[in-house]
Amino acid sequence: MSVARIFRTPTPYHQQELAELDHVQAFDVVYLAHLNHAPTQLVRSSHTNWAFAPVTLGPTIAAPAGAAVHATVANTDADNGGNAYFPRLATYAVTAINDVTGQESRPSSGASASNDLTLKRNKNLVTWGAVTGANRYRVYKANHESAFGYIGETQGTSFTDDNIDPDLSDGPPEANNPFGPNRNPSTVTFFDQRLIWARTREVPNGVFTSRSADFANMDIARPARADDAISIRISAQKVNSVHALVPLQNLIALTGDGVFVIAGSDGDYLSAAPPPMAKRQSGRGASRLKPLVLDEAVFFQPAVGSGVRSLGFTFEIEGYRSNDVSIFSPELFRGHTIASWAYAEEPLSVVWTARSDGKVPTFTWQLEQQVWGWTLCETAGKVETICSIPEGGESRVYWVVEREIAGVKRRFLERLASAKWSDLDLSCYLDCAVTFRLEAPQRRFLVPHLAGATVDAMADGFAIRGLACDGAGWVDLGHEASRLVTIGLGYEALIETLPLAVQAESGSIQAKRQMLGDVVVQVADTRLGAIEVGRRLDRMQQPRARTTEPLGTPSALFTGAAVVGTEPVTAGEATLFIRSREPLPMTVTSVFLDPVVSEA
Template structure:
């Protein structure tokens, strides 16, 4: 027998498919892993266990979709869309309406609450706090049934009336806040096909079964959803009249209002006069002023075409036989999306225009708004450069447009290929210079692509592969590669990608919700040739994901289906921050909550985990797991800073050890010592993989004062493991406690069998 030492310097290839375990010739092989579960890959090479998720709120619906809404980097929201409704989450909490004073609580069966002039509706959710007496009602959400103009009865969120028999009598105080909600037209089944794009406080939404809509925010608790009529935002002049002239044929005029600042032109008003203008007897036009107008354009009919004859900053104009300029005509209003079959299925923004397309009747057709006016599809004859643009892809197959992405060109992603659209070299797109060129023929799914820098990542039409697409100067076009090729096993079976969202900070990770309830995540930095997959699981199933920026970090929000008290519920959860946190602030629990206050052994408010076994980190120390009963747990020792939630394991398993010497490669191996290079790690367990031996826990406590938690360790850890002979020898690293671990690399000392 002989000993060898093998070193692994990082994990920037991510998890590799079993089909590649013999591909030692791959440049990424030595940087790959057999398993990376609940571990994040860093572009620098190391891996860290993912942070846990904080419970935000139970979803109102059984099937929901999360959508990000970002007015600015400081004002961001996550929208919860379900069966016919929309709710708003901001900074980790659901948005509620202003509080109303509670005027009484009758603790019968059911409990009846008195709130003067409440204005609530059946099924609304309210949040109670500050009640004196029946304090068990505080800090919780309840569903209401209206019993009068000033009263409601309470039920839990499963619809069970609250039996308040035995509750202490109310002695005053308390407020009720209704969860803010607006109605939407989409069913839960239709949300998957909903496409959206945002500009400032307005989000445009498209669905093939509904007229286009816009969602507008004016305050945290003031949102409106309305059908877009695609008319200019300025009205045409009213009361237009014409008089004067001398003899000759009748004359016909049109006048439009031009909006200040944006110069958007209204549809025209019309008038005629039974005489022709002369220099001595002009035709005089007059009209009523239009609010917001900077000037008015005047057009006259000439051989069947209205041509421009001048502009006025007043409400009058005199035509003394001005020759019309028929190259400049008034706009014609239109709404091509006015009926079923014509509704667009997708929407985007590009070069100060809104972009709509893929109706059932015209799946390859695109409509772009007038320049700088997103809700105006007016055209002129002949066309003007700022008119609305309409074009159809000329392709070998009729494949529907599924997404628009705006880079230096407009990129169109269809079910059968990818196209770029522009107006030529360094020229803005206009109705007369539309150039459509195919870039590749992969085909895209309905999952919205994500943009990373100047590169687009999109999901193939079958949901089983992701491609990147970036501009290549050498070919003056867009090309890319499949980035799932090394980890195809993650997307087999039910593992099709359903949703995708990108968090730039702190780790540059694309989070993908899979059809089997897992998260597949991709650490992606194209400029450094880093594209590494890792998978994430929880006690439940991930169903939706959205990313918004909060406090200079991109925060991941998740909809998670969990089984609690024997029934399925969907929870909204927020992934916690991980970087630069003291051990007392470590949060490696799912659907968790935190307590910060005077030392206590009794914790409440855990009703969302009723009956579940939870892990506990109290003042930086791991306490024994407890079962939540009545929404409460009892700690083993009192603590001031406590985190409680569902436990999860984070696991690394290396690829099977492969020796380059053919004579040695055929022999069995066993690992007897492992050296780990770690960063801020605690609670590490290491051993041979594949069930070949028990995991050994690293004992770290060294010099901390009595009564203080063990501090995370940075450096090299060496430990002996229980050796077992194996054909496929791997190293397993596991974190089972709610504690941090980052592994930068490892060295294994192995024995080669005789």
Template sequence: MTTPIILPSFAAGELAPALQGRVDNNKYQVGLATCLNWFIHPFGGASTRAGTSFVGEVLDSATRSRLIPFSFNTQQTYVLEFGDRKMRVVKEGGYVLEAAVAVSGITRASPGVVTTSAPHGLSTGDALWIDGVAGMTQVNRRRFSVTVLGGSSFSIGIDTSDYGVWSAGGSAARLYTIDTPYVAADLARLKFVQSADTMTLTHPGYAPRNLTRTGHAAWTLTAIGYAPTQQPPTGVLSDYPGSAFDYVVTAVSEETGEESVASAVASSADQTSTVLWTNAPGANSYNVYKGKNGVYGFIGRAGSGSPGFTDTTVAPDTSDTPPESKNPFDAADKYPGCSTYHEGRQWYARTNTKPQTLYSSASAAFNNMNTSSPSKDSDAITRTIASREVNEIRFLLSLNVLLVWTSGAVWKAWAGQQGDVMTPANCAVKPQSYEGIAEIPPIATESSALYVTASTRKVRDVAYEFTSDSFQGRNVSIFAGHLFEAHGIEEWTYARDPHGIVWCVRADGVLLAFTYLKEHDVYAWSRHITDGAVESVAAVQEGAETILYLAVRRTVGGQTRRYIERMSSRYFPDVQAAWCVDSGVRYDGWNDESSRRLAISGSRYEAGDTVTLYAVGHAPFGAGSVGSKYILRRGQNQVTVSIVSSSGPGEATATLDIAPHVSLQNVETPDWALASLALDGLWHLEGRALAVLADGSVQPTATVRNGSIVLPRASGAILAGLPYVCDLETLNLEAGQPTLQGRQKVVNEVVLRVKDTRGLSAGPTASRLVDIKERTSEQPGFATALTTGDQRVLIDPDWSAAGRVFVRQSNPLPATLLAIIPRLEAGA
């Protein structure tokens, strides 16, 4: 007798084999044996991951690059590619370019030579982007390394002899690049923290620097000078000069309230004299200090409009002294290793000479490390952790306290019981956990933080617990320990919207996805592989979604290539929008403006007949249109026409590929596409066999030749890239007491509850899969639509003790599984 059971959620993700006997654990009931290239939604469903689009080749394919996110706000976000002593900028899926120069010619030669209409300003070795060329279209949307031949000419380093003849147009723009001091071997330990348009970069082997953005292609990287921005007054003197009494004056900034260091000393013969000075730019008041026993104490304040300050025998207050210049990071081995912002100060930590010491700037003055004697509440702070072991500080994270991660423990730094704000007098440091952190930054989520332990093989969370008044955590990788047995995590990033996924780079290049939602106790791991190895990741907000960028090492033409790629949005409104290939390129010729319409008219409408194709609201036709193909569509009815001649910009003569439905005869439609039989721009995958999706239909595998693939039929939307397979396998089925474990079982039929899905196959094992039949009411030639609902499949039965269900997506199509409902028959 067969019995249906339901697996309503996969919220535990892929579980380790060591846990596959724990049918008593609630995670077993929502866990999976295999979750490869699927990710888990916080609500418990699973979706195949989106593919990636090709952004460009890295600075140097022989060297690993590091990706770092830069976000000024949700609209102005960038990914910074750091390579060996260089940095480039990626924005919204493309490298930022400098101003372009017009191309005036390209030779057909080996190598091809480009001439420009104005001086190009390039240097040999520069990376250049060419686009918009007519005739020699093979050079469009490609990057070249140039060799300068003259002020208006350069070689692009490839043989263009067999390319088309340049006829007109085109532009060439250098990829925006700046120099950095960081060698490739040190990039893994480069740490960063950002405030507005300034990012502070720290590494114990380099002086700290600020990276500042003033435009898409305007970035500066400068060493930080630790001194007040407010300068002291100059020309300080007494109107009664002498040597009996000494005075110094400081300036106070009108904008920030920051106080400068003391001016030069002015001496007076009498303490009833007037101290004069020349005002400092930006100051609105001045503090005057008088010396006593070698210590300067405060005696009064003067406004910027005052001619000076007259001492009326005021006794100096030596508990209020002028700031003293201080720079704790002024030499090698004294450079900080990490930084953050907390309570209006910039904090640093970990120098080679003092690995357990914290340093903060003065209050509200990030580059001011000055102190006073005795100290003031606004002075810079220095604190050293007192611990049993000397474990270096690796990261700082600002929450309601300052969390300090060392290689051996987690500490909190706060004002203690003395107040709400940390000051030099009120700064306590207390241990929270004795599990240290790897050289990977912690991630702050909605209500907690995540970190990779020092071994790189465990992930823990940490959150404030009111009952213990401390930060407590748990091991959130314990149920997927098999994922970390041989290889640890090297990098990670948090894609907050819409799914809340932490993407982790494992040391072997496998990408791990960790779905984490603490308030609902959801923590689920899955594996993601591509044809190559992932080496770096960064996520930035682009519109309503957090977009993942990857640095990927691939093998193309027998050579190692390293590419920057952008993971597509996982929102696919229809099958034509699906992006389920890696390092992909897309052509989309479908019209997106309702005012632009096409129509066909003729005396006959049979296949091969000649008709008139006319345009309304636009003028697309010309001599170059001959041979072009257009698809016209209304609902699921469509026809393809081939232009044989053009009689004007708004009218052409064409032939029909099939007899069109009456709804397309002499009827204007905005649903049309300029179709293509080929997809160009695939030079980065030369010689590779690619998966192809054309107008929502899966095409035969195509091999790239000369940067292009050819399709069997013209299509309006073409996507091609490296294929990947998505596998999902249940654990051994269990239905409660009496247990099914150890008994022979068979699944004859399974229902997959899906959303926006197409192309799945299912079976008891990976070698016995049955394709799900999905085509229903679609017209011939129209792509099968995505399905939402229950898909029933009679699978190839297999008696076994496991009784598992295996689901595979091997097509470049999306799938989302909400539940699996097998009909199970159990034996003895």
């Protein structure tokens, strides 16, 4: 039995706020967004050191301090009675540059002096204190009370101005914070080397970006630079509250009333100068459920109605088109919403969804093979939240599930068993299960979390069903096991084929009496004795369970075609059931039917 410790840390969020919490991760920092809280980050310093802290907006490099100006007035045009001497006030500000991070600090406090720099030998010497981490400094100048403009840079802590005209198209950065009370963002993502926030109470259609490659810096310059922070509002016929942001080839904004693409004015890089644009792509709004990205497609829950929609770029319209991917399984979503979902990319490419009633519709997606479809999974409890984490070369799915064991409701954090196994003994096809690796033979096992439940077990390759777990949590297998034992809640895997719809010489066979006869089921890595095949659930047949294995040993896994006869009953359209109630793998790759069609 594996054991792990849970690390706990205080959080600023209430339990009821978690459903509305959005997040995005950059290495060991997770940025968190919620309407009731200022932008927050969760920083991991070690396995046992995690801490929440508000995001401090602005550059990390300090502004130069102690800026001063010493005016050298060597020429007052005394020979002409000072007729050409016109002193003007000049104000200077200095910023520090860190070449490693690319950050530019906010400007120092202004330092002023009066001088006529148009006359020879007159100059202003600007000085300031050194800044830790600075590789160079930029100097800005404002004549009289005009705007600041760039006049030069230096690696030292002084700069001489001998009548340099300021470049007013390049000004110093200014402190900027678009957030505050009643202006907390609730959506966050990354795009084009920027941290993107959206949707505040005051500006529900607002999108706010950091400076380029400087995630916690929202500063701007006047006039705007291309890498400045950006603030825009998505304007359309309605107030489009931004429910989610998705980074694809473009930045996609999913709002309550439609889908928008946010792109640079040139249709490419997202920059502050020129400002970006928001172009409407679809009139289908999205809910607040965080979308999933599968390959080049986005999956989201619509704002109105039920089901799941996909969004992908199509060259036909040179834009993004939305499609209903739940149209063939509407009964799985009618009257329900999705509380949580996650995409398990490897090895099976499956979307796991926690429905509002605790059941789990799963969506298999293989775009390159044009294979997709929904399956309903039900567990002995209510699944509340789901997530997927890459571990050991595959996507491991975790869920929080509420179960009632012996009349007591308990909440479990469970990890779905690995889909990659080389030995059947290492597989697990049981719910809420635990595995024991034995050093000596034993027959009784303690599973206190399943006390009072009826459980199934896998012991040394044999399946055992219907075991009683007593009030203390002890389970007796009835015989000793020597290697591996897995104990958990059993479940049933059931496949039902669609009615046949083929064209015969006399026309379509639909609505005609059909008899299946022999059925060929193609399986992979499946124990034949664990599956049943038939026309009716109360009259199922098993294929031949053993080939060359000796009695008393577990039958081997089988890959190939299994032939099963079905009862000679004709009763309308013929469908086929394939079922496994054993805690064993069942992989069906295809089914071949040879129906006999009757006109009567």
